[in-house]
Amino acid sequence: MQSVRLKKTRYWGRLPALMLVAAAMLTATHAALAQGDDPAAQRKSAATLLNRIHDAAQQQNYEGTFVYQRGATVQSSRIAHLATRGDGEYESLESLDGAPRRMLRHDDDMYTFVPERHLLVVEHRLSKDSFPALLSTSGDQVLSVYEPKLLGNDRVAGLDSQVLELDPKDAYRFAYKLWADAKTGLLLRAQTLDPQGNVLEQLSFSQVRIGGTIDKAPIANGMKSTQGWTIVRPPVQPIDMAAQGWTVAPNIPGFRMIRQLRRPMASSQQGQPPIPVDQAVYSDGIAAISVFIEPVEKNSRKEGAGNSGATHVLVKRRGDFWITLLGEVPQATLQQFASAIEYKPSK
Numbered sequence: 001m002q003s004v005r006l007k008k009t010r011y012w013g014r015l016p017a018l019m020l021v022a023a024a025m026l027t028a029t030h031a032a033l034a035q036g037d038d039p040a041a042q043r044k045s046a047a048t049l050l051n052r053i054h055d056a057a058q059q060q061n062y063e064g065t066f067v068y069q070r071g072a073t074v075q076s077s078r079i080a081h082l083a084t085r086g087d088g089e090y091e092s093l094e095s096l097d098g099a100p101r102r103m104l105r106h107d108d109d110m111y112t113f114v115p116e117r118h119l120l121v122v123e124h125r126l127s128k129d130s131f132p133a134l135l136s137t138s139g140d141q142v143l144s145v146y147e148p149k150l151l152g153n154d155r156v157a158g159l160d161s162q163v164l165e166l167d168p169k170d171a172y173r174f175a176y177k178l179w180a181d182a183k184t185g186l187l188l189r190a191q192t193l194d195p196q197g198n199v200l201e202q203l204s205f206s207q208v209r210i211g212g213t214i215d216k217a218p219i220a221n222g223m224k225s226t227q228g229w230t231i232v233r234p235p236v237q238p239i240d241m242a243a244q245g246w247t248v249a250p251n252i253p254g255f256r257m258i259r260q261l262r263r264p265m266a267s268s269q270q271g272q273p274p275i276p277v278d279q280a281v282y283s284d285g286i287a288a289i290s291v292f293i294e295p296v297e298k299n300s301r302k303e304g305a306g307n308s309g310a311t312h313v314l315v316k317r318r319g320d321f322w323i324t325l326l327g328e329v330p331q332a333t334l335q336q337f338a339s340a341i342e343y344k345p346s347k
């Protein structure tokens with residue numbers, strides 16, 4: 001009798017562990033089944049999820065704290081986003097580490113407050129792909145250069161999420177792993193991965209509330225409370241770089257030019273007027289590359305390359321111009337872009 005009791009005790013003592021093993025096996029089976037889905041069906045599901053991520057960032061109400069990690073760098077920010085039916089989007093973004101910064105936005109009108117300089121920068125939003133937004137194009141276009149893998153379910157910041165990995169079809173871009181809220185599609189976590197699967201950068205909510213009421217008054221009133229601030233409106237104008245003699249034609253699939261603009265940059269020579277800097281931005285839907293072109297000044301600037309996390313930079317001199325390439329792509333991609341830049345002065 002004692003032997004029977006002992007066996008029962010051992011069985012019930014091991015039951016929690018057995019349940020965990022069974023749960024792990026079930027999760028693995030679900031993941032395996034997802035991987036074994038018809039490729040066309042998996043691609044369609046991935047494209048739908050990418051479009052849900054894009055729409056949720058603009059159409060959902062949410063507020064919370066997210067953390068940006070790159071190497072030893074860790075920065076946290078607080079965000080609140082309100083999508084109204086008749087009055088557009090309102091958003092507040094505040095840095096919680098380092099120098100205080102606060103950005104208030106109504107649709108594409110952005111007000112950035114820099115307290116230590118008592119400076120207010122007023123400008124027009126140019127892109128809609130900053131976290132928790134993601135795409136600058138449709139999910140189908142993204143999947144023309146990335147291979148999707150549906151990895152099942154997980155939890156982020158206490159919320160159930162769907163996990164999607166995007167593996168590049170070539171060596172010109174990094175892989176991405178995305179966690180989207182299962183109910184709304186809001187992006188909860190995004191990782192950029194190197195070819196070995198190591199995390200180069202990560203953005204992740206540590207706490208978030210989706211839905212419910214968010215008061216727009218602090219944002220709307222804050223954008224009106226400008227008295228006492230030094231207001232700067234950076235002059236940015238659209239340009240046609242081809243009309244000025246520049247050709248950028250890299251033979252890399254997926255990257256499309258999404259905007260060209262010119263903005264002034266302060267000269268390193270005291271008393272000299274600002275230097276016009278032209279910028280062309282290319283994107284494959286997720287990764288972006290900026291090409292900056294500016295006249296050469298009398299300074300000690302040198303050619304070179306570097307990186308921080310997933311972001312690489314390449315500086316080249318071409319005649320009387322400096323060309324700087326910056327993007328969340330491998331260095332080889334920037335080299336390919338640089339080799340495809342040509343300049344023929346317009347007559």
